[in-house]
Every structure is written in C-alpha cells, then in structure tokens.
Amino acid sequence: MRLLASLALQNLGRRRARSLLLIAAVAIGSGVVFTGATLMRSIDDSMAVGFTRLGADMMVVPEGALTNITAALLTVEPTDLVLDADALDKAHLASVGRAAPQKIVRVEHSGIGSHHDLVDLIGIDPARDFTIQPWLKEKLNRDLRAGDVILGAGRDAPLGSQMLIFGKPHVVYGQLGRTGVGTHERGVFMAFETLEALAGSMPQRPAVLAPGKVTGFLVELAPGSTALQARFAILSALKGAKVVTGESSLSGIRQGLAALLKGILALMGLMFASMAVMVSVLFSAIVTERRGELGMLKAIGARRSQIVGMMVAEAVIATGVGGILGVILGVLVMRLYERSLVYYLENIGVPFVWLDLLQTVAFAATAIVLASAIGALGALYPAWRASRRDAYDLVRGEG
C-alpha cells in the first residue's frame, strides 16, 4: 500500500543521521563484498594458465620442450623439438575431444615491430583451431586464406592493410580481442601454409616448418573424460611427448595469491555476517522505539502482514540503497586503483583481465540483493514478534 510505503520512507527520514549511518555501513559492507568478489574472480580468471583461459584443457608438446608456463604464455618456448602433425589423429584416443595443432617460431628482424623485436609467428590449422579464432574481435568479411595474418590485441594495424614479413606482403585479416595471454597479445597468427611459405626467407630454416611437423597440440577433453585419463592415453600413444595441464604450472607466487584470496573470501563472509547481526540488532531497537506507533496501526485495523511489511520495507529501502551505493563505491575504487593493480599483478606474472561485463553486473546485482535480504531478515523477526503482541500493550509501551 502506498501510504505504508511512504510511512516507511518517512520513518527513515525522521532519524536521518541514524538512517544515513545504517546506509553507510551497509554501503561499505556490500562495497567490500562486491569489489572483493569482482577482483577475486578477475584475478582468479587471470591466473588461469594461458591455454586454459583460451578454452583448451591441456597441451601436448615434445618431451624436451621448455614449458615454464605462466599465465602470460600461451604455448611452449619455441624449440627445434617437434611432433608429427598427425600423431594424435592416428592414435584415435577416446578421451581426446578436439586437438588443435600449432607451429610456433620466434623470429628476429622479421620486419614486424621494431628491428630487434622478437616476434612469435604462430601457425594454425583454421579448420581445427578452437583457441584462436573464437577470440577474433574483428575480421575481413571472407574466409582466412594463404597470405593472411591475424594480429594479437597488442599489435596495431588496420584490417585489410598490408604487412611485410621478411619482405613478403601479407594482408591483415583480423585482430584478436584482449586475452591477457602474453604470447597472444603480441603474436602474429597465420595458416600453416602461410607460415611454411616464409621458411625460405628465414636465416635458418626451423625444423617445425617442415610439412607434417608441429610444435604441439592444444587439447580439449572429450565430454566425460578426465584430464588424468587423457594424459595417460596420450603418453602411452605418443612416444616422446609430454602433457601439460593447467594445474601443473601454477607458480609459487600465484599459489600464494590464491591463498590470500581465500583469506579475503573468509573475511568477506564474516563481514556479511556481522552486517546481518548489526542490522538485526538495530531493527530490534527501532521496533521497540516505535512499538507505540505499531500498536496504533494495529488498533486502527492494520493486519499483521501490513505491519511486518512496513518495517521490512523500511529496512529493505535502507539496506538496498546502501547496497547500490556500495556497488557504485566499489566501481569507483576499482577504476581508481586499476592502473596500480594491473601493474602489480603483471609484475608478478599475472596478466590482468577484468571479469566480463555480464558477470560483473551479476555480482553487483547479487551484492545489492544480498544487502536488501540482510535488511529484510534483520527486520523480519523483531517486526514479526511485535506484530504478535496485543495492540493495547504496544500502545502502552510494553513489550
């Protein structure tokens, strides 16, 4: 009912200082929770090892390959060790869903970037790739063909423009969105044939550019299979290969970070609990203070549900506004400290990517709903108890 709602609003306005303090407390609480959750999820996502983040479950590379993999690296350090391109196909492994072969060469003096830049040229099989093309942010309105290159988000060139690699003209076919995976951001991607055609122009011909050879495979598990099953199957079928999974490559720093995040999570839980207790205590006091009015409302025929509803509405308005302010506060704080946060994380080897908008909005909504729910729950019990009492006792100020 409108009048009861405005009564709830007016009650908040009557004790303005107290209402503002309540709103501020809830804003801080839900702001911390929202910010914490968003940052944690973002950092958590950022910590996912490159290929996991790109949608693969594991990577298959030659046994001797250097796989000091961090979140910044998508793939192995380019070496001369190679695998047969059809090795996985021939093995027919039930636990392997998709496998995308890649050829990677790291080159200098390629004409891309400044003179001494090391550039990763990454060859893919467009038909089998599932980790690169889904990240295409923009592309020409046709299929990828020989002579086309795809640029990582960290490189700048207009679509359709010409790019000289070792003096040979190539067409910029598309550009990837930001993935936070270092080799991706700086990489130049192309079909196998495009990469192989460059072999002649390179100072020495890398072994991987021989037809039928690859640097490794990015593997997606078959539905229902476990990483362990796939690992065993691959290792027994492919001689001289090793399997790298996401968990195997967390560095100590990032494990420490993960522990820290768990601590923050626990703190956030406690914060929410204490907020709930505080709101509930406050509303017990408010109900006691206002029992005369509640009794009066009851005396003129307000139903219990209307009385409880009014008190709960009052609490929900206060804590809901607090929740909204908290989210706004959180967004501001995150924007303010974004630079230093990104800098710090990238320094310890975690390239930072923000949570996508949809998830952030979901977190914000959750924080606001939780704050409102705390208000509702905090007010519900005292209001319900008061509504049970005789109107006359309430009016006389007892209870």
Added chain:
Amino acid sequence: MLACRQVSKSYKTERGLVTAVAGIDLDVAAGRFAAIIGRSGSGKSTLMAMVGGLSRPSAGSVIVDGTDVWALSDNALAAFRNEKVGYVFQFASLLPTLRLIDNVALPALLGRRHGASGTYARAADLLERMGLGAYLDAYPSEISAGEQRRAAIARALINDPALLLADEPTSDLDEQTEIEIMEVLRAVNREVGTTLVLVTHNLALAEQAQQIIHIANGGIVANGVVVA
C-alpha cells in the same frame, strides 16, 4: 450490540499476578450512549481495550454485533478493529509522520473498502466537521492537544463504525474544548445511531448518558440504565 461475559484480565508482574478486570458481565444495547465511570486504576481502560479488540482477555468473551471477537483469526480481528470499532485513546494517538488528512484516511486505506479519492474527500469532510478544516495538511505536532484529540475522533469515524469507544477523550483538555468534543460524540450517537461507550471521570458528563456503569477494582459495582 455489546455483551461481555465474565471478561477478566490479569497481568503477570514482578509483584505477582495483577488483576485489572475481574469477571465483568455487561450488556449495552445498540445505539445507546453508555458511560463508564470509576477511579483511576479501576480497570476502565483495560475493559475498553478488550471490548475494542486491542487486548486479549485472560478469560471470558466479548460479543459485538453477534461476533465473538476474541474467537476471530488474526486477520478477521484486524478487519473487526478496522470496520466495526472506532477507538479514541486516552492520550495522543496520531502518527507523527503523517499529515492530519492522512492520519484520518489511514483506517479506510488499510481496509481498502473505498477508492482513495473518495476516502480523502470523506476525511477532509470529517476534519471540517471537527473544526479542523484549516489543518488538513498540518502535522500532529503543529496543532494543540485538543485539536489532536478531535482529529483522532475523525479518524475513529472514518469507517462508519457501529461501536465508538472513547476512553477519556477529554482528559487534560479545558472545559470549553471538552464540551465541544462531547457535542461531536453525542451528535454521532444521536444522528447516525452509533453505539457510544465513553469512559470519563466527569460525573456531569456521565449523567448525560443513557446507561451508567460504575467500576471499582476491576468489577462492576453499579450498572444503571437511565433511559430505556
């Protein structure tokens, strides 16, 4: 119209059980003006609260208009308070955050029996009749105690109650205001036929009633119908 059967009320206190009302039997016919008199602490307000559906008796029953009030469910009891009874308290009882017009309209809005605009027109009309036409938008704190009491009477009348319970509506008011307020209450009783039960210390006021009930120590010591 109103029948009390062995109604009692006792309170648990630290000093033990205090009996405020002890087994009262009382009948008031429809349309009558009844006055309850008795010393302070004799149990008048407690009895009124039990009759008006505000305070559950420890024992006995209250029947209003054929309804056993305290056998009703929570919601039915709320509807009873809302529709059947107009209650004027012994003390200021308006909601301080609402304007007079909202205070008066509130019982009707709670009951949702009429449209809001009709309700407000009626509330304005009642306030007008109480001589408060200039204060429709005023807040209770902006008017005098006597004016607040008159506004409370307007609120009690908004749903056309069959039973008007007034618990010392003129206590702590000056004589002139007391006379005005009594005029209003008696006019409602006479013209609309609303049953009026009035608690008062003022014997002169009580003598205008058709039935006088004298209470002492929670029991009736005299109950006389002056005019049948």
